[in-house]
Amino acid sequence: MKKRTFFTTLVLFLFFFNLGIFIVSSVMFKDTINQAEERSLGEHYFIVSALVKDFSAVESRGKDIQGSISSLLQPYSYLSGDKKAGLALYRDNQLVYSNKDADIMLNNSLESPEDGNRLVTVRKVNNKTYITVSGKLPIPYDSYTLVYHFDITEAIGKWNQLKNILFLVGFTLSVFMACGLLLVLNLIFKPLQQISQISRNIANGEYETRLPVQGHDDLAEMAQSFNHMAEEIQRQMTELKDVADKKQQFVDNFAHELRTPLTAIYGYAEYMQKAVLSEDDRLLALEFIMSESRRLQMMSSQLLEMANLQNNQIYCKELKISCLFETVKKTLYGRLAGKDIQIKFRSEVETIMGDASLLQSLIVNLVDNSIMACGKNGHIVVIAAMENGMKTISVKDNGKGMPAEVLSQITEPFYRGDRSRNRSDGGAGLGLAICKQIALSHGADLSFTSSSGKGTVAKVIFTT
Numbered sequence: 001m002k003k004r005t006f007f008t009t010l011v012l013f014l015f016f017f018n019l020g021i022f023i024v025s026s027v028m029f030k031d032t033i034n035q036a037e038e039r040s041l042g043e044h045y046f047i048v049s050a051l052v053k054d055f056s057a058v059e060s061r062g063k064d065i066q067g068s069i070s071s072l073l074q075p076y077s078y079l080s081g082d083k084k085a086g087l088a089l090y091r092d093n094q095l096v097y098s099n100k101d102a103d104i105m106l107n108n109s110l111e112s113p114e115d116g117n118r119l120v121t122v123r124k125v126n127n128k129t130y131i132t133v134s135g136k137l138p139i140p141y142d143s144y145t146l147v148y149h150f151d152i153t154e155a156i157g158k159w160n161q162l163k164n165i166l167f168l169v170g171f172t173l174s175v176f177m178a179c180g181l182l183l184v185l186n187l188i189f190k191p192l193q194q195i196s197q198i199s200r201n202i203a204n205g206e207y208e209t210r211l212p213v214q215g216h217d218d219l220a221e222m223a224q225s226f227n228h229m230a231e232e233i234q235r236q237m238t239e240l241k242d243v244a245d246k247k248q249q250f251v252d253n254f255a256h257e258l259r260t261p262l263t264a265i266y267g268y269a270e271y272m273q274k275a276v277l278s279e280d281d282r283l284l285a286l287e288f289i290m291s292e293s294r295r296l297q298m299m300s301s302q303l304l305e306m307a308n309l310q311n312n313q314i315y316c317k318e319l320k321i322s323c324l325f326e327t328v329k330k331t332l333y334g335r336l337a338g339k340d341i342q343i344k345f346r347s348e349v350e351t352i353m354g355d356a357s358l359l360q361s362l363i364v365n366l367v368d369n370s371i372m373a374c375g376k377n378g379h380i381v382v383i384a385a386m387e388n389g390m391k392t393i394s395v396k397d398n399g400k401g402m403p404a405e406v407l408s409q410i411t412e413p414f415y416r417g418d419r420s421r422n423r424s425d426g427g428a429g430l431g432l433a434i435c436k437q438i439a440l441s442h443g444a445d446l447s448f449t450s451s452s453g454k455g456t457v458a459k460v461i462f463t464t
């Protein structure tokens with residue numbers, strides 16, 4: 001690109017620059033010829049006018065013109081004093097007078113002009129250039145033709161010298177212009193080369209590379225735009241990597257969750273097939289098989305629920321908080337039986353926009369997690385209030401709490417804070433993932449605040 005621009009610009013410059021020099025030289029040459037022609041015509045007219053008067057004076061004295069031609073033309077020899085001008089006089093195309101220069105010049109046939117006109121020609125003889133003016137004398141001396149020639153070799157030489165100087169200067173300027181153009185193009189294309197290199201780096205995965213920004217011109221603005229684009233690419237690639245990591249983690253966790261019940265089901269089925277069992281052993285095996293099958297069924301139902309929440313838009317309507325809390329109480333009644341846990345509901349707002357069944361499922365899941373986290377003398381408070389101008393629903397407990405490294409991952413599907421993945425406290429680890437999806441479908445944020453041994457606060461903030 002740079003080479004093509006350089007050669008194209010240089011060729012166009014040289015063409016138009018030399019064309020300009022050629023035009024100027026042509027105009028100067030034409031002006032030199034015109035000046036020489038005007039001088040020659042003026043001198044020819046002057047001599048013809050004076051010569052006619054001299055012929056008339058000779059005739060008035062009764063003398064022969066033919067015998068007096070040399071003496072009559074002699075006074076005009078001053079014109080050839082610088083050896084640049086010469087005269088020749090013809091009578092009926094016969095040379096009757098010429099000076100030395102004329103002998104050299106007029107060794108060819110005379111071109112007779114038309115009556116009343118003067119003929120101006122440019123001739124080159126013996127490497128010299130002449131302006132020749134020929135014209136007949138007025139009547140009654142029209143049998144005579146006066147030829148005047150002027151040597152313009154020196155003027156042509158000066159013109160050639162000036163022309164060569166112009167082309168030499170043009171060549172020198174062309175060299176400087178080529179160097180300057182190359183320097184300017186290097187400065188202009190340097191950012192483009194940097195962009196090309198950094199683009200290749202970004203394509204190779206080096207997303208942190210940036211263009212240097214210097215000044216406040218268009219190139220600086222372009223560099224800023226490119227850096228903004230690179231930042232967006234880096235951000236999006238980071239997000240894609242995070243999504244890919246989460247998907248891989250989801251697949252790994254899902255495979256892990258499937259393996260345990262399937263292993264149990266297969267093991268008990270094989271045991272029933274190959275071993276001789278009593279009725280009690282057979283019923284016990286069937287009970288394990290059904291229990292693990294129910295776990296798989298619950299897992300598939302929860303995954304389907306998450307998919308529906310992600311792909312379908314919910315219908316929101318105005319709900320009374322008191323009615324929503326009352327429904328949650330009834331749902332959790334059996335869950336609290338035999339447990340030394342107290343639950344309090346408090347509402348500082350009257351209504352909220354949302355889907356009743358989904359919000360009920362959200363609150364029940366959050367409270368259920370708090371129940372599993374609480375021991376004896378457990379205390380759970382569910383509050384609907386206004387915070388910073390936004391409606392919130394909070395579930396606060398005094399349970400065992402969670403460390404900071406667990407909080408950022410508890411809403412991931414199949415994640416368990418217990419590294420041993422003990423299932424004695426819950427299901428497949430999809431409850432909080434579903435809670436997060438329900439919150440997102442309502443345009444809300446789900447956040448957790450907790451520390452080990454100090455309980456947990458789950459808060460749903462409705463931003464819309």
